[in-house]
Amino acid sequence: MFADITIGQYLSGNSVVHRLDPRTKITIVGIYMVVLFTAVSAPAYGVLVAFALLAVALAQVPVRMLARGLRPVLFLLLLTFFLQLFLTKGRVLFALGPLVATWEGLRLGVFMILRLLLLLVMASLLTLTTSPVALTDGLEAILKPFRVVGLPAHELAMMMTIALRFIPTLMEEADKVMKAQMARGADFQSGGLLRRARSLIPLLVPLFVSAFRRADELATAMEARCYRGGYQRTRYSPLRAGPLDWAAAALTVVTALSVLALRWWPR
Amino acid sequence: MGDRDVLIVVKGLGYRYAAGTPDEVVALEGVDLVIRRGEFLAVIGPNGSGKSTLARHLNGLLLPTEGSVTVEGLDTRDPAHLWTIRQTVGMVFQNPDNQIVATVVEEDVAFGLENLAVPTAEMRRRVEEALALVGMTGWRRHAPHLLSGGQKQRVAIAGALALRPRCLVLDEATAMLDPRGRAEVLATVRRLNRAEGLTVVLITHFMEEAVEADRVLVMDKGRVVLDGRPAEVFRHAGLLRDIGLDVPPAVEVARLLEVRGHPVPPEVLTVQELVEHLCPSRP
Amino acid sequence: MPIETVELTHVYMTGTPRAVTALDRVTLAIGDGEAVGIVGPTGSGKSTLVQHFNGLLRPTQGRVLVDGVDLWARDAKERRAHQAFLREVRRKVGLIFQFPEQQLFEETVFDDVAFGPRNLGLGEAEVAQRVREALRAVGLEEADGPGLERRSPFSLSGGQMRRVAIAGVLAMRPQTLILDEPTAGLDPRGRLGLIEALVRLRRERGLTLVVVSHNMEDLVRLVDRVVVLERGRVVLDGPTREVFAQGRVLRSLGLDVPPVVALLEGLAARGADVRTDLLRPEEAADEIASWLRRREEGIAGVR
Numbered sequence: 034m035f036a037d038i039t040i041g042q043y044l045s046g047n048s049v050v051h052r053l054d055p056r057t058k059i060t061i062v063g064i065y066m067v068v069l070f071t072a073v074s075a076p077a078y079g080v081l082v083a084f085a086l087l088a089v090a091l092a093q094v095p096v097r098m099l100a101r102g103l104r105p106v107l108f109l110l111l112l113t114f115f116l117q118l119f120l121t122k123g124r125v126l127f128a129l130g131p132l133v134a135t136w137e138g139l140r141l142g143v144f145m146i147l148r149l150l151l152l153l154v155m156a157s158l159l160t161l162t163t164s165p166v167a168l169t170d171g172l173e174a175i176l177k178p179f180r181v182v183g184l185p186a187h188e189l190a191m192m193m194t195i196a197l198r199f200i201p202t203l204m205e206e207a208d209k210v211m212k213a214q215m216a217r218g219a220d221f222q223s224g225g226l227l228r229r230a231r232s233l234i235p236l237l238v239p240l241f242v243s244a245f246r247r248a249d250e251l252a253t254a255m256e257a258r259c260y261r262g263g264y265q266r267t268r269y270s271p272l273r274a275g276p277l278d279w280a281a282a283a284l285t286v287v288t289a290l291s292v293l294a295l296r297w298w299p300r
Numbered sequence: 301m302g303d304r305d306v307l308i309v310v311k312g313l314g315y316r317y318a319a320g321t322p323d324e325v326v327a328l329e330g331v332d333l334v335i336r337r338g339e340f341l342a343v344i345g346p347n348g349s350g351k352s353t354l355a356r357h358l359n360g361l362l363l364p365t366e367g368s369v370t371v372e373g374l375d376t377r378d379p380a381h382l383w384t385i386r387q388t389v390g391m392v393f394q395n396p397d398n399q400i401v402a403t404v405v406e407e408d409v410a411f412g413l414e415n416l417a418v419p420t421a422e423m424r425r426r427v428e429e430a431l432a433l434v435g436m437t438g439w440r441r442h443a444p445h446l447l448s449g450g451q452k453q454r455v456a457i458a459g460a461l462a463l464r465p466r467c468l469v470l471d472e473a474t475a476m477l478d479p480r481g482r483a484e485v486l487a488t489v490r491r492l493n494r495a496e497g498l499t500v501v502l503i504t505h506f507m508e509e510a511v512e513a514d515r516v517l518v519m520d521k522g523r524v525v526l527d528g529r530p531a532e533v534f535r536h537a538g539l540l541r542d543i544g545l546d547v548p549p550a551v552e553v554a555r556l557l558e559v560r561g562h563p564v565p566p567e568v569l570t571v572q573e574l575v576e577h578l579c580p581s582r583p
Numbered sequence: 584m585p586i587e588t589v590e591l592t593h594v595y596m597t598g599t600p601r602a603v604t605a606l607d608r609v610t611l612a613i614g615d616g617e618a619v620g621i622v623g624p625t626g627s628g629k630s631t632l633v634q635h636f637n638g639l640l641r642p643t644q645g646r647v648l649v650d651g652v653d654l655w656a657r658d659a660k661e662r663r664a665h666q667a668f669l670r671e672v673r674r675k676v677g678l679i680f681q682f683p684e685q686q687l688f689e690e691t692v693f694d695d696v697a698f699g700p701r702n703l704g705l706g707e708a709e710v711a712q713r714v715r716e717a718l719r720a721v722g723l724e725e726a727d728g729p730g731l732e733r734r735s736p737f738s739l740s741g742g743q744m745r746r747v748a749i750a751g752v753l754a755m756r757p758q759t760l761i762l763d764e765p766t767a768g769l770d771p772r773g774r775l776g777l778i779e780a781l782v783r784l785r786r787e788r789g790l791t792l793v794v795v796s797h798n799m800e801d802l803v804r805l806v807d808r809v810v811v812l813e814r815g816r817v818v819l820d821g822p823t824r825e826v827f828a829q830g831r832v833l834r835s836l837g838l839d840v841p842p843v844v845a846l847l848e849g850l851a852a853r854g855a856d857v858r859t860d861l862l863r864p865e866e867a868a869d870e871i872a873s874w875l876r877r878r879e880e881g882i883a884g885v886r
Contacts, residue, residue, distance in 0.1 A: 064793040166403050198403045201445040206685070211638050213686040217751060218670055218702030223663070235698065238688035242737060250398035257359060257391045259383050259410035265417045269410035269427070285522060347740065347770045446666050448625065475768050477837045478625050505770040544772035549800075549842035549864065556868030562875055571842055575849035578871065 040158075042098070043164050049277065050162045055171025057278040061285045062159050068289045069151055075297040078147055083150050084288045090118045094161050103150070110146045119143035169193045174272055179212035185262025200249070203240065210239050307372060307499055308335040308358060308389070314366030315353055315522075323556070327353040329522045331367070335501065336464065341495045342502045342510035342530075345546035347521035351503045355471045358501065359389040372466070374390055387416070390460030394472040399459070405447075406431065406440040409458045416463070430458040433496070434488050442475035450481025453490055461492075467499035474504060477555075486512070507534075507548040511569045518545070531566045547550065550574045584675060584758035584791050584848060586613045586636050590645035593815075594630055597643055605631040607815040608645065611758075616659040618792040620802040620823065623812035624649045624837045629795045630681075633761045636793065637676040638669040649676060674703060677757030681764040683748035684741065692718075692739075692747050693732040717750035720787075722780045744774035746780075753784075764800055778804050792878040799827065799841035803862045811836070814861065816880075828860035850874075 045051070050058070065084070072078050089099065101109075118126075122285065123137030163171070173190030180186050214235045221232050303526040310333040317325040328350045328569040335341060343352045356394050357369045358360040360376035374381040376446060393399050398412050402408035413423045431437045434454040444452060453473055460468060468487065473538040474482040502509060518526035527534050531554050534540070534551045541547070547555070550571045554564035568577050593606040605628045613619050620627050634640040638654050647654045649672055667775070677849040678731055680686070682762050689695035696717055700710040714732070718724045723731060723746050736747050765781065785792050785805075794805050802809065802823065809826040811819035813836050819826050827833070830840045831850045840848070847867060848861040857874050861867050 069702060096526050115318075147567065155309075166407075183492075194403060195401060198401065198444065199362055199397075201443075202397055205445075207472075209680060210686055211635070213678075213680050213683065214698075216637060216673050216680075217686075217699040217755065219698075220666070220670070220671060220702070222666065235686075235688050239686055242688075247395075247398045250393065250395055251401065254393055254399040255362060255401060257361060257386060258394075258463065259386050259415040260411070261415065267417045267420060267423065269414060269423050271420055278860060334877060346772050347742065363877040480837055481626065507771075544770070546771040547718060550846065551867050552864045553843070553871070556864055557872060558876075560868060562872060571846045574846060575853065578875070579850055579853040579855055581853070 042102070042160060044094065044098065045164070046093060046162070048091060048093040050088065050158065052277060053162075053281055054272055054274045054278045055163050055167040056272060057274060058159055058163055058175050059168070059171050059175060060181055061281060062155050064285055064289050066152060067154050068292045069148060071296050072148075072292055073144075074295055076129055077292045078144060080288060080291050080295070081151055082147070084285075085206070087156050088158055090155065090163050092158055094158065099154060100162060103153055106149065106153065110149055113145050113149065114142040117145055157176050165197045166194065169197070170268075170270075170272055185263075191263070195251070203244070207236065207240055208242060211236055215234070302518045306334055307331075307337050308338075309370045310334070310354075310357070310367070311369075312336045312367030313354070313357060313364050313369060313485050315346060315357065315362060319365055327522055328357075331522075331524055333517070333524070333527075335467070335499060336495070337499055338497045340490075340500045340502070340512070341517060342504060342513035342515070343443045343517045343524075344504060344510050344545060346505075348521070349519040349543075350522040352471050353522075355391070355469050355501065355503050358467075358469055359386050359391055361391075383416075387463045389464055389467045389469060390463060390465035391469045391471060392453065392456045392460055392473045394475050396449045396456065396476065397489075399456045400444045403443060404440075405436065405442050405444060405455050408444065408455060409462050412459060412463045420458075426462050426464070427458075430462040432490065433461055434458045437478060448481060449477040450484035453477065453481065453485050457488060457492075458484070467501065469501040469503070471503045472505070473502075474506065474509065482506070483508075483525070505545075507546045507551075508570075511548050518543075530569055534569060535566045584650055585615045585648075586676070586755065586759065586791070586793075587611065587648040587651075588632075588635065588645065589648070591632075591635060591642050591647060592644040593628075593635065593640060594643040605815055606635075608670035608814070609812075609817055611810065611817065611820075613791060613793065617788055617792065617808060618793055618794070618806040618810040621793065621795045621808055621812065622797075622802070622826075622838060624819075626814070627812040628815040629812055630763060631815075633678065633763060633793060633814045635760055635793055636759070637673045637678050639673075639678070639881055641796050670702075672701075674755045675757055676759045677752040677755055678761045679752050679763065681767055682745075683752075684744035686748055686751075687736040687744060690735060691733050692736050695747060696750045696754050699751055703755065713754045713756065714750075717754040718747075718785050721746040721750045721775060723747065724880070725749065741767055742776070745769070745773075746777070757790070759793065761793040761795075763795045764797065765794065766796070766798055774798075774801070781805060797839065799839055803827070803841060811838075824862060827862060830859070847871075863876055 037100045069081060072081060118134045118138040121135050121138035123135035126134040126136050126139055128134070144219050171188050173186050176184055176189065177185035219232065219235055222228070224232065310331055312518060313328055315328040317327055343354065344373065353362065357364060358371070359381050363377050369376045369383045374385055382498065386471055400408050401411050409427045409430050411425050413426060418426070428516040431440055434457050436451065436454050436458060439447065441453065444455065447455065449557070457468070474485050477485065489500055489502065490512065493500045502513060504510060511530050513530060516530050517524055517531060518540070522568055524545065525539070527537060534547055537547050537551065537555055545579045548569055550573065554568055554574060557564055564574070564577060568574050588609055588611045591606055591609045592604070595603045595605055609632065621632065623629050635642060636649070641655060645735065654672060687695050689698065691716055696714045697710050702714045715724070723743065736744055739747065766777055770778065784790065784803060792805065794841065796802055796804060806823055809819070809823050810817055811826060818836070819829065819832065827841050827844050830844055833840050841862055843862055843864055844859060846862060847857050847870070850857050850871070851859050855874055857870050861870055
């Protein structure tokens with residue numbers, strides 16, 4: 034029953050953030066991430082944290098969903114923190130046997146995990162509030178200017194859309210092939226890593242063959258409907274940026290400039 | 301019935317795969333055919349008879365190795381006309397999944413219009429129109445993988461209709477559907493032919509579908525073997541069986557009754573008609 | 584090989600708000616050597632049901648017994664033993680999915696058909712024998728000449744690929760064979776060939792047969808008994824003739840009625856004195872001819 038899989042954990046909704054043009058959101062996240070790496074002081078992080086909190090509040094996304102996305106990296110976060118805490122030289126905070134924690138280590142550790150956390154939160158917000166289709170459209174629009182240097186923006190976007198369209202279909206097919214091979218005694222579960230990898234061949238080969246056949250048939254069907262690449266295509270659902278987008282963009286620019294100023298303004 | 305009625309002319313059509321190599325396969329040979337506006341033509345034949353190959357020549361997906369195919373006077377071999385021809389002759393294929401490109405039904409129906417650079421407002425109008433013609437308006441925002449086979453094929457038909465074709469070719473479009481899906485697709489196609497005057501070319505191996513057509517073309521090994529009204533074609537039960545085809549069940553019973561001394565007119569093709577013939581309703 | 588289900592219930596995504604009850608307390612018994620057809624509208628649970636017969640799916644409630652043994656009595660504790668047990672069940676109960684040609688993957692026909700026997704750990708000599716036996720059983724060997732075994736399965740026609748896929752399951756020498764829409768997508772000649780091969784196979788090997796199908800004509804030739812499902816419940820269960828004669832019920836479920844039955848029912852509705860539980864065209868023609876004769880002789884009456 035793979036019929037209802039939603040990819041990329043998109044949660045539909047009508048919040049301010051949901052209603053933003055995907056191009057705006059992608060650009061905001063892009064700027065935020067770049068600026069994040071220039072922050073080195075507490076006030077700078079403060080600004081960035083405030084921005085992130087505002088975004089989370091406006092998106093009306095349950096915090097539980099965000100937290101769930103962070104769980105896999107929890108270990109990495111803690112590891113990073115403790116490494117910084119104990120490996121940075123400086124004024125001693127406390128000692129634990131041979132391990133010496135320093136104030137500087139504490140500061141750096143906190144900044145490191147903050148950086149990772151903020152990165153993840155903003156990326157999660159993007160995928161939680163933007164449907165995969167909208168994301169693809171947004172990316173295509175942003176990459177379009179790069180066509181002059183040979184980047185096939187339309188083709189890339191078309192590939193992504195088709196991939197998204199076929200994910201549930203392919204999952205159903207994988208399920209079916211797996212069951213068919215199990216019915217012939219295939220064992221996908223026992224054995225060491227190498228053995229298990231080999232046992233995947235009866236699953237992967239049919240899926241690959243089928244994928245190529247699909248691609249061929251799909252291409253023919255697209256040709257029959259006059260597809261000839263991205264040249265001069267119009268859009269059924271064109272992207273439209275509104276006042277909301279300009280406001281969000283302005284706010285982001287102000288935030289970015291503040292952070293940069295905090296870094297480089299002579300004190 | 302003048303020339304203005306003629307939509308597609310197939311003259312001396314031949315097609316070879318891998319021509320000139322030792323693997324050469326003659327898929328079509330000497331096919332002559334005229335398709336008129338508003339016609340409902342069924343093409344039947346065993347696997348390998350060339351019916352799908354013929355279908356793909358009608359919209360220029362394949363080009364003849366001999367002979368010619370013209371659509372409204374335009375030759376398919378002329379690249380300048382190819383896009384016009386593909387707008388005139390729309391096509392729906394066998395696998396319901398492998399025709400749908402977009403993640404939302406109405407976006408997929410719009411695909412052809414996007415390709416032709418139709419302005420957005422006009423696109424919306426045409427997509428609505430097409431969805432209404434196939435009865436899928438209620439599913440416009442659905443994801444395609446949640447639809448049944450019959451629904452997917454109707455979406456594919458809508459996608460073709462959005463381009464406002466004069467002719468719709470269905471290449472074994474019901475082969476992978478369950479009976480309900482098949483009935484949905486046929487009802488849609490029948491309605492489009494009768495109410496909207498759409499020319500239909502139905503490639504199928506279900507005899508019950510061929511029975512509904514105005515005209516049936518029987519193909520075997522790349523050649524046209526029979527061409528006529530269903531009643532005429534299904535008389536040749538022996539020939540049909542020889543090339544590996546069925547006759548519709550009502551026709552089979554009718555033939556068996558004839559053998560037992562009860563003649564049945566060849567126009568009787570469906571169960572309804574046979575019942576009516578044997579037990580006429582009181583006038 | 585007898586298969587039995589007792590109050591079998593299966594709920595997909597149980598416990599979530601999107602739970603779907605695919606099977607609802609289905610109790611069914613298929614005897615050794617029987618040939619049973621499973622019929623029902625799309626979504627009635629047919630595929631779900633048959634996937635329980637070889638342990639691919641686990642009941643949410645109820646029991647499944649194969650050859651008298653409950654498939655799920657043992658539990659997760661002896662996982663490896665249970666897996667081995669299920670693999671043995673799958674050898675004895677062969678399942679062929681719809682469009683089985685989608686499962687082909689090996690470089691040669693021989694290797695693909697050999698996949699099952701090799702998974703059983705049989706020696707190469709035994710494997711080779713089974714492969715040949717299976718290919719012959721599906722009618723591939725003679726018709727398509729020597730050298731077929733060495734060819735890539737992907738170079739074959741659709742109908743041939745299907746037969747190779749079926750041979751792949753037959754090579755395991757199952758005692759029960761389950762087929763899900765075996766003739767879907769085949770042209771009339773392919774259909775007939777496959778049905779004939781299955782009829783012959785059943786006779787030669789004494790297989791128990793379970794066939795899920797929408798195609799009434801196929802079922803008439805293959806099975807003696809038909810079970811009709813609707814929304815996860817058994818609605819009809821009886822000899823083929825009796826079940827298919829129930830045109831009204833079948834139609835109300837959105838199912839096809841065999842054309843011969845539709846014809847006889849149509850005549851009976853107009854007062855003709857004919858049986859409506861016949862399935863083959865010859866039988867119908869005989870019945871109609873005899874009624875016509877009686878009508879001509881003035882004896883046949885209105886019901």
